Amino acid sequence: MIGAGPVGLAAAAHLHERGLAFTVVEAGAGPGAAVAGWAHVRLFSPWRYNIDHAAARLLRATGWTEPDPEVLPTGGELVEKYLVPLAGLPDLSPHVRYDARVTALGRVGVDRVTTAGRQDQPFVVRLHTGTEILASAVIDASGTWATPNVLGANGLPAHGEQQAAALVSPAMPDVLGVDRADHAGQHTIVVGAGHSAANTLLSLAELAEREPGTRITWATRGRSIDRAVGGGDADALPGRGALGTGIRLLVDTGRVDLVTGFAVRQVEIVDGRPRLVAVDGRTLSGDRIVSATGFRPDHTIGDELRLDLDPALGCTRALAPLIDPNHHSCGSVRPHGVDELTQPEPGYYAVGMKSYGRAPTFLMATGYEQVRSVAAALAGDWAAARDVQLYLPETGVCSSSAGAQAMLDDTAARYGLAPDVPARLVSAALRHLPAAGSVAAATRAAAEELGIDPDVAVQLAALAGDRFDDTDDVQAAGSAHSGLNLVAVGGSGGGCCG
Template identity: 55%
Template structure:
């Protein structure tokens, strides 16, 4: 089967040619998709659920990325910025910025370019995607029928947009994995919700009061968990009574790699720092704990939260004041119920992409270059890109997403040579984590 047979270009009828491409999400990958479409002369609209662009990035802006600037800037975006009157230049290529710096020094200027700013709508949540007048069961003339993108706008009203194609770059940060080891919603979560924080809380900023002088349990074994553990250890040195527990499902503490072969120096050192903190007793490790449910802690029981689970064949209770859910993320597929998807049964990535990103076989730097062909679904003109394209796999790098959208934009423009000529140079990484299981699916490869 040829690439042309694998992913036929959307037939552009007279009406389709007048419609924009809808990009869901104004994060780094969504904005890169916009930049590539600008260069291709293809109209688009970007729909962002947050009140500003890159809402998820801003939520963990206090966290330093592992990748240096040379791996964080999309080539098409850089060309547009450098050609603008702003005087923008690429920041120090070898320095790894924080999320806030990524936003302020790159994403915000990019989103402010006239060709992109005029096409962004913020405070707009996409709630469903389908085809106009047909659900997923209807086939006749499907590829010639515009997409119907239903959204809840900034005024809370529901409306629909017609689109030539849809690029879902909405990411996964808003849909974390469950704390329950079964993957189902945690029983009792409503009782303790006020004591549960998402991954990468701002321990020394907006969230400090929630952790200072309290016992925090971090659940998860990825890099997000490691970052939070180290921040809490530092806080414990400053505030008496601050305690840190690392709760793991595996028999051993599943640590991020501290391989000397990792070209991303910040990530290389992370595992070693966590190991040292565990050896010093700064972090208490509770391993082989399979969480079943949670409830409010009983008075005098040692914490506001009681986490109940199986350990060594027994049902036991772990008491704590605060829980950080660093168990990783999963794609929100509810809005795509009427779209014909072809997803891997395990990681929920596009089926042709899944073998290339399987975390049991690949680290961030060993993912093969891929583009529109691997991202194609049975729904012509629909693509999931960026972190969401990786499903539950934790091996995503921004540079990978940039090449994805470059290829997709070329395909939409009918430039098959550029679409199929996929190239990607990633930093050597070693293994992102060891003993990988669903628990080890934190954000490992920013």
């Protein structure tokens, strides 16, 4: 097993239940090392969908206190309350190695060209220390967190991107916590159009309320943000518009400057500050860049394995048509298991986030079913391996609505407001909406009525965007910053989290 994250440890739990010997190698210093990188981010799926069934059975046998299944955890809580106890179980702990980074995979005595007797030779798993482990099968759950996409619009690093790395933050920086000093009172340019970008923009908007001089620019490659933040038929899932409507509200009120059609070609350093240059020659200058452009798999450790990868996504060819983000969201991906994950190299399976390649629609629950199926296949139980099932609700896992509610509660608490204030604000804003004519104006009128700082009210309204679903017939005034009309709808679009 490569990786001691949620899916890797779930695989270990299933292998243990099947009575199969296993070793887990993890590059980080502890379980969930990649998750710890986004510890401050709250998932959009509640605990009930983030805990593997085999793992839960092992934990319950030790008297583990199970989290409330309806609560949405942060990444940090996922590690602390689930992954650390799981990895520490006597049945798993002796078989997990930390600070063990895999650098290459191969077969004993044969290279990729050799066919005769190939599948009879054990795998060689080489670590960065030079240590080699022999294995009958390899389950690669190493994920994609360490290999983010580049800023360059054509998939290649933008010219100068490497030289400017010190001024470019990866996706989802903790702008309200440990990364605050990098963004407070500074001009941050967020590049990207998915949920990672949306979460960062909302956090930056809150930071701007507390730190004078904080500016935010949102640069997207597309000419329209409709698909990214709520595009109706762009995504079949209902209820995904909470973040989208909120981001539109921030744009409409001028708290976020939106620049569309900005395809990055070059990153320059001018007087110690980064400047982005687009393909069409336009430029954007700031103090800090956040690259929220997604992630990609790194298959280089498998160069000596026989892998047949989809040319677009970098996943197995059988899985590609099921997860293609041009046609699917996380909620429309049918259950899949060992058959869709099998490679020409017998016994090698990429699972979890890595199995999806560049598709951004992966869910932990999907990964848990993947490893249940693979473990059953390795045990020779092909009936169970092929009986793949995955039950997901229409909202709550693929929807941003539940996540936005949790973020709303967090934000109200940080401002010292009573828990019922956001609901009262929305209710008052809806009453003012017919006369005000726009969500922004109605929100400020409601803030005055309730005695809430109007800028804080806009921040709360941005997170409560889907509460305005019943006002489809009300259009906001056009934004001078974006040329957009704010339509308060519960739209769809964007990627999945959790």
